[in-house]
Amino acid sequence: MIDPKLLRTDPDRLRRAQQARGESVELVDDLIAADEARRAAVTSFETLRAGQKDLGKQVSRASGDEKQELLGRTKRLAAEVKEAEAAAAGADAAFTELMLTLPNPVFDDVPRGGEDDFTVVETIGSPRDFAAEGFTPRDHLELGQLLGAIDMERGAKVSGSRFYFLTGQGALLEFALINHAIRVATEWGFTPVIPPALVKPSAMEGTGFLGQAAQDVYHLPADDLYLVGTSEVALAAMHSAEILDADTLPRHYVGYSPCYRREAGSYGKDTRGIFRVHWFDKVEMFVYCDSADAEAEHQRLLEFEKTFISSLGLPFQVLEVAAGDLGLSAARKYDCYGWIPTQGRYREITSTSNCTEFQARRLNIRARYAEGVRPVSTLNGTLCAMTRTIIMILENHQQADGSVTVPEVLRPYLGTDVLRPV
Structure with missing residues (x-):
């Protein structure tokens, strides 16, 4: 608001x-x-x-x-x-x-246009030349099956389309990513949080997910609760109707939770594998700060995302999202798109949004400053969305025999430097 x-x-x-x-x-x-x-x-x-x-x-x-x-x-x-x-x-x-229907005003210098009108801010790393290495890369699902890491057939049997099992090395790879993400975020000064994945309507509405995004949300009518599509919802609502001490700002939280999305309107898109699914796990950064510091905090979140993706050895691009592709709450958003070799293009892997005072006003989150009480600003940023990160690790680090080289930062958690076919 x-x-x-x-x-x-x-x-x-x-x-x-x-x-x-x-x-x-x-x-x-x-x-x-x-x-x-x-x-x-x-x-x-x-x-x-x-x-x-x-x-x-x-x-x-x-x-x-x-x-x-x-x-x-x-x-x-x-x-x-x-x-x-x-x-x-x-x-x-x-x-x-x-x-409540009025979106957060975008900054005047945000690119105009819709989904395809983003601005590429920078490109980091270079895609591998698999042809020069003498083999054609396999896609993540084929690799996941060779490794005994991804089981789509049983996921569909148990839960329906766009569900999956991560098994064996796949499950261990996710656990390694979670541990790595939480460790580095803690080193950066974030407080770890495991938030609830079911929230009240006030939390969904306050964060701006019941307007244009409502069709993509799972609702449990008997309890009037919603399954979150991102832990941003619970992390934002955690301090709803509170007056924070300005001396405690900025507050940095990093939350881990399952995320649920109906993927309404995506019929026929990305149906193979685990790129676009109804459930995935995610590590999310969240910040409460003085509004004067919001733009600087936004750049910090983006740098954290870039550092994390780089630590996994993935080629990626940083995009500034056009105004017409922003959600209700964001005044500015950056996306990081990782390279998928078998698709020959970059696809979204993380995003970070500056929501200014928009969510705080809706959730009545304020801070007490020397000159009085006023709303804070909130920001969010994905550190690691598990399924898409796993896709990019498998495809970018695969070898001709179907094995996958483990990024060095994950080896202490996995106890190996190579994932091998089973």
Whole structure:
């Protein structure tokens, strides 16, 4: 949610942001009208309420016929106050409902356009030339089957399409990645957290996942709980309705959780293997900070992601995402795309978003500063999404015999430098 003052002081900024996203500019005008109606209704109620209190004082001082006349006016005014109060509540609810649909204003220098209009910020590492090495690379599923690491058939038998088992070396590889991710994040000053994977509607709505993203979310109606698509949701809601001590900022958390996504709208896309699945595990970074520090914290999260991917020896690109491809909460987002040899292209492996004060306002998270209490800013960044990272390790580090060289940083956890066919 934005600061309502922006509607009154800088509506053109909101219009520019909506236009950049390819969203309705008219929504800003609708919100301005709703805000004016809300404020007018509140003023009317408060005026009548003040008159009611004044009349009450007059009644206490009156007597005889005058008192009876005043009591009659009191009864009529009470009905008007009740009606005005209901009108004010209705206008406020209408404004709030409309406000929840307004995305976070993007920064003015975010690339314009949609999904394909990203800007490549940098390319790190070079893809292997398998032809020069004399063999054609296998895709991750073939390698996973050779290694006894991935079982799609039994995943589908047990849970349906887009589910899988990681077995043997595949399971051990995920455990190694988790341990590596948590270790380095702890060294960087993050506090490890294992958050709940089921959350209340307020947590989903507060983080912006019940608007345009609602179709991709699993809901348990009997309990009115949601399965999270990222631990960002629980990590953000952890401090909801709290006032933090400014001296404790920035707060850095790193959460590990399963993630669930319906992948609505992806029918027929990436159906082979474990690239696009309904469940995967992920290590996620999350930051609460003073809004003045948010952009610097965003760059730090991006550097952490780059360091982690580089430690695995994976070629990748850093992209700045275009405004039309941002979620509801992000004002700016960077994605890291890792190289997949058998697809001959880079695919998303991590992302990091600066959500400014948008989520904090929706979740009522503030900090107490010397000059008073005000909202904090929140940021998130994927450190390791397990399935896609496993895909890229298998494909980029494969050998002609179907074995896979283990990245050096993972060898202490796996106890070997090579994953071999079974």
